[in-house]
Amino acid sequence: MSLRHALLGLLSERPASGYDLLKRFETSLANVWPATQSQMYTELSKLSADGLITVSAEGPRGRKEYTLTDEGLTELRHWLTETRPQRNTRSDLLLRVFFLDVLPPEHARGYLAWLADMSQREYEDLRRLEESIDWGDDPLSVNGRIALEYGLRLNAMRREWAEWAADRIG
Template identity: 55%
Template sequence: MSLRHALLGLLAEGPASGYDLLGTFRTSLAHVWPATQSQIYTELTKLDAAGLTRVASEGPRGRKTYELTEAGRAELRDWLLVVAPNGYRRNDILLRVFLLGAVEWDEARDFVHRRAEFARARHAEFQSTEKATDWDGSDLSVYGRLTLEWGKRFMQMQAEWSEWAEREIEAARAAEDAGRG
């Protein structure tokens, strides 16, 4: 996913300023695709230059409200429906797990234990977000809730996998110790 397509998708909901978009990122996309203020404003300038958005209005202190152009809508649609997702070709957590043989048993076990704790904490955060959100019938609400549910399930799976991995590391260590004795 790119910031470009995230912004195009948000602008498909209606015109918004960079400040408005930053607020949406902070409240709903932060768990999926975080972005900084400078990244958002830089990308909005690029989108405008590429003809994918246009400035709908300018307010005080140079505040610009952007709207999606037909070219931007077509770009978003193509990305959503035609371009194949990358999926999880790179995962730094799994790379680290694959290389845990380079550290001591206790360090490896502690690593996956911390992953389980992290996943449980994130799962709890997502549950709190779900309870605190006033879900309505808007597209952002419907699809935001679907995204949140994916996050909850993904974190639950990570916690369960990490707990299993911790047991596997302990069993491998015990087998090695038994082989020595």
């Protein structure tokens, strides 16, 4: 149900079309809330029907530019302040750990080593991303930087943990 709020959030910065939002998603929110194209267009229609956003302009190729309404902004604020994240996140990654013993130890260690590598690679990708961005003082920069820092710390922690875990097996 939070794709809704992700879209409201993006539109709170500036008006955009579904296509624009799709692009913005790819380069930012996709990491924390993956969504497909069909899901986004569907959700935009619903948001529009619910009056949280409105078609503020139509461009070439049937382009529809959506703008956040006051009601939409209220809903976004409400979501941020009155509701708390609750859904336990699913982790395919950790689920596997529970059943590692059905594999021979060297395979299990192999999985953990792969995890460590993957975390390291993601860490480096994020570092490069961090360096490639011209961080300003604007709100989006501050928030984006904070979210990115979370990713950095997560991947660092994950790598260390995977290495620690590999040692415990066998």
